[in-house]
Amino acid sequence: MPRIDAPTVVEHHAMRRDAIVSAARETLVAAGASAVTPAAVAAQAGLARTSVYQYYPSTGALVAAAVEAMFAEANAALGEVVARGDDPRERIHGYVTAALQLAARSHGPFHSVSIVDLPPMCRARVRELHEELVSPLRAAIEELGVADPEIVVGLAFGAISAAAQLVDHGQPLKTAVESTVRFVDAGLDSAQRGGGRGRLSVV
Known part of the structure; x- marks a missing residue:
């Protein structure tokens, strides 16, 4: 079972989503929309790339969220x-x-x-x-x-x-x-x- 980093599963997912969006924003500002890839955002957030796909299934969705x-x-x-x-x-x-x-x-x-x-x-x-x-x-x-x-x-x-x-x-x-x-x-x-x-x- 995946490790839960919050008191509840709902809070865990909210924290993960916030971390991903924050990393996507930082990447967007620093390097532009073309740099906002699941791999780059995962590295910035300190997460596995599969974790990013769990919340944002495409690059477009990730950029849109940022x-x-x-x-x-x-x-x-x-x-x-x-x-x-x-x-x-x-x-x-x-x-x-x-x-x-x-x-x-x-x-x-x-x-x-x-x-x-x-x-x-x-x-x-x-x-x-x-x-x-x-x-x-x-x-x-x-x-x-x-x-x-x-x-x-x-x-x-x-x-x-x-x-x-x-x-x-x-x-x-x-x-x-x-x-x-x-x-x-x-x-x-x-x-x-x-x-x-x-x-x-x-x-």
Whole structure:
């Protein structure tokens, strides 16, 4: 009988699944979707490859679980921070700050997750998860009543993503947050004066 590393079989399976997903996330972030194989994830998690297949029977399912977990953590954290803001600007500032903190800590979805590199079964779901990620930012920007919220959301999110890359390459987090907040604020000021034109899809 297999060794049970928890008080109950249910807890044992939950612990194993969490360990596998965590290892898959680390591999995805470090080396991309093509590196997320059952063998690589098993080695990262300190498990037998057969243990990985027990929970995720294909590479596609394993990648999907890693991507889902990565976005779920970010979406929950951002939603919580934004909800604490008393007005739209404060919520936007909170979103920028929390997003860059997440990027600095875990290289999450604010770094590029290339859809073309993902298994087909993941691509539609990633678009949905990305929309959930942007949703708190979009709601706050729309509440400001800017001239063209869609393009403003796209530009603001683009600034956050660019700042995340700078943090990844050594830019101090505090500097990146302050600069990005100022940049986004300037764009919001312009848009509130009616300067926004055109359309931009952020997904």
